[in-house]
Amino acid sequence: xxxxxxxxxxxxxxxxxxxxxxxxxxxxxxxxxxxxxxxxxxxxxxxxxxxxxxxxxxxxxxxxxxxxxxxxxxxxxxxxxxxxxxxxxxxxxxxxxxxxxxxxxxxxxxxxxxxxxxxxxxxxxxxxxxxxxxxxxxxxxxxxxxxxxxxxxxxxxxxxxxxxxxxxxxxxxxxxxxxxxxxxxxxxxxxxxxxxxxxxxxxxxxxxxxxxxxxxxxxxxxxxxxxxxxxxxxxxxxxxxxxxxxxxxxxxxxxxxxxxxxxxxxxxxxxxxxxxxxxxxxxxxxx
Numbered sequence: 153x154x155x156x157x158x159x160x161x162x163x164x165x166x167x168x169x170x171x172x173x174x175x176x177x178x179x180x181x182x183x184x185x186x187x188x189x190x191x192x193x194x195x196x197x198x199x200x201x202x203x204x205x206x207x208x209x210x211x212x213x214x215x216x217x218x219x220x221x222x223x224x225x226x227x228x229x230x231x232x233x234x235x236x237x238x239x240x241x242x243x244x245x246x247x248x249x250x251x252x253x254x255x256x257x258x259x260x261x262x263x264x265x266x267x268x269x270x271x272x273x274x275x276x277x278x279x280x281x282x283x284x285x286x287x288x289x290x291x292x293x294x295x296x297x298x299x300x301x302x303x304x305x306x307x308x309x310x311x312x313x314x315x316x317x318x319x320x321x322x323x324x325x326x327x328x329x330x331x332x333x334x335x336x337x338x339x340x341x342x343x344x345x346x347x348x349x350x351x352x353x354x355x356x357x358x359x360x361x362x363x364x365x366x367x368x369x370x371x372x373x374x375x376x377x378x379x380x381x382x383x384x385x386x387x388x389x390x391x392x393x394x395x396x397x398x399x400x401x402x403x404x405x406x407x408x409x410x411x412x413x414x415x416x417x418x419x420x421x422x423x424x425x426x427x428x429x430x431x432x433x434x435x436x437x438x439x
């Protein structure tokens with residue numbers, strides 16, 4: 153999105169604990185003026201005052217903390233879009249598991265604090281279904297670090313000059329626990345020799361030296377690594393040229409403990425040596 157196409161106004165909404173605060177800070181860093189928790193009756197007057205003036209674009213954050221939001225927001229957004237062409241609604245969401253984890257880590261109460269947390273998350277998701285249905289952009293933050301989310305917002309709502317570098321996340325996982333839903337490239341390494349069947353290696357993980365050395369000595373592993381490495385070396389510049397802000401490379405084995413961890417760590421080290429911004433996550437290594 154070029155600066156000429158950047159919206160003059162954005163309404164940010166979404167689920168509690170999904171990352172609206174991080175998204176708001178991203179917009180602030182990109183030069184947007186942000187206001188949080190504005191009463192519904194003040195949103196239309198605000199855009200009426202600022203829409204055609206030579207001011208930075210505005211972001212209004214509104215959610216279930218505002219009385220009557222779930223009922224009134226869909227109609228309000230439709231009126232705003234009719235009055236202010238180009239205005240966009242961004243809905244921020246995450247999986248139930250991610251939201252539960254974040255509330256547990258921050259120990260902040262959910263807005264529906266009279267309910268158990270799981271019931272509150274389900275109730276809010278149901279209440280905001282109508283708002284989500286009229287959204288122009290849906291940001292699922294389940295598997296994103298704050299850095300990756302910032303890069304995503306910059307890529308979608310900023311000029312090329314402001315967009316942040318491409319971030320590559322190398323993630324290991326176990327097929328028995330399900331696929332990563334947001335992977336760009338997924339490599340199944342279950343076909344390779346398995347350290348799990350070597351008694352002295354079984355309790356270790358793929359980033360432990362004995363396991364690495366054992367896998368390094370397997371011809372099939374060496375050949376597979378070279379082909380995956382060459383493919384990623386070809387595709388990363390293409391992703392960056394396309395304007396991608398982040399790319400997830402997922403490596404899967406049966407349990408997510410040995411082979412997948414080995415490949416994720418090795419790919420991360422290779423990409424860092426090539427000057428890419430890289431993060432590593434081992435989803436199932438310690439299960």
